[in-house]
Amino acid sequence: MTQLEQIYGVEKAGADYVGFIFYRASPRYVLNHLSTFDIRDLNVDIQRIGVFVNEDENEVLRIADECDLDMVQLHGDETPSYCANISNHYPVVKTFRMLKDDNILWKVNKYANVSDYFLFDTKTVQFGGSGEKFDWSTLVDIDIPNPYFLSGGIGVDDAEAINSFAEEIVSKKLIAVDINSKFELSPGNKDVRQVERFIVDLKSYKK
Numbered sequence: 347m348t349q350l351e352q353i354y355g356v357e358k359a360g361a362d363y364v365g366f367i368f369y370r371a372s373p374r375y376v377l378n379h380l381s382t383f384d385i386r387d388l389n390v391d392i393q394r395i396g397v398f399v400n401e402d403e404n405e406v407l408r409i410a411d412e413c414d415l416d417m418v419q420l421h422g423d424e425t426p427s428y429c430a431n432i433s434n435h436y437p438v439v440k441t442f443r444m445l446k447d448d449n450i451l452w453k454v455n456k457y458a459n460v461s462d463y464f465l466f467d468t469k470t471v472q473f474g475g476s477g478e479k480f481d482w483s484t485l486v487d488i489d490i491p492n493p494y495f496l497s498g499g500i501g502v503d504d505a506e507a508i509n510s511f512a513e514e515i516v517s518k519k520l521i522a523v524d525i526n527s528k529f530e531l532s533p534g535n536k537d538v539r540q541v542e543r544f545i546v547d548l549k550s551y552k553k
């Protein structure tokens with residue numbers, strides 16, 4: 347998210363989290379649009395997640411403090427000891443950027459005790475926000491140790507497939523669906539009406 351009005355819009359639509367990209371190379375780099383104090387002073391009842399890519403640890407903590415973030419999402423090649431240091435201060439969402447034949451458990455197990463949540467995304471040179479679909483069927487039958495976010499190219503027409511995935515045993519630990527570029531008019535400019543429609547489609551499953 348990069349625009350205050352849209353943050354209030356997605357909160358009203360029922361989103362549980364909003365994400366802010368603190369990676370300078372991203373077209374969604376939030377500090378080109380909002381200040382850390384804008385983020386801190388948001389009057390929302392919604393969790394604020396800061397997304398970082400291979401950032402200096404002290405800088406992550408400085409920004410998280412200044413914005414009063416609720417969680418830190420580590421979307422690069424951060425090591426388990428890096429995650430452990432950050433998780434002494436903030437809940438950590440560790441992202442795994444997956445290739446088709448990756449051994450998922452081998453990748454995630456060493457992060458189980460040093461992060462609170464996992465997030466599965468597609469591996470691309472952009473790190474994130476690529477719109478490339480992650481094949482979540484690769485998670486079925488795997489005993490994922492931590493609660494996780496599903497991500498990677500999710501669009502408004504995926505609600506039905508996600509609702510089916512939610513029937514799988516592996517989805518017991520699925521806590522949220524992370525949406526991004528497929529809900530944009532341009533990078534960082536969200537289509538709030540599409541977000542509303544998607545949330546209605548997902549919540550109709552929950553009822």
Ligand SMILES: O=C(O)c1ccccc1NCC(=O)[C@H](O)[C@H](O)COP(=O)(O)O
Nearest residue numbers: 372473474475476477478498499526527
């Ligand atoms: O969105 C970005 O520009 C970005 C850049 C670098 C690291 C992470 C980034 N986004 C983080 C996310 O969690 C995205 O929502 C996730 O990659 C999925 O994006 P999309 O494939 O566009 O749905």
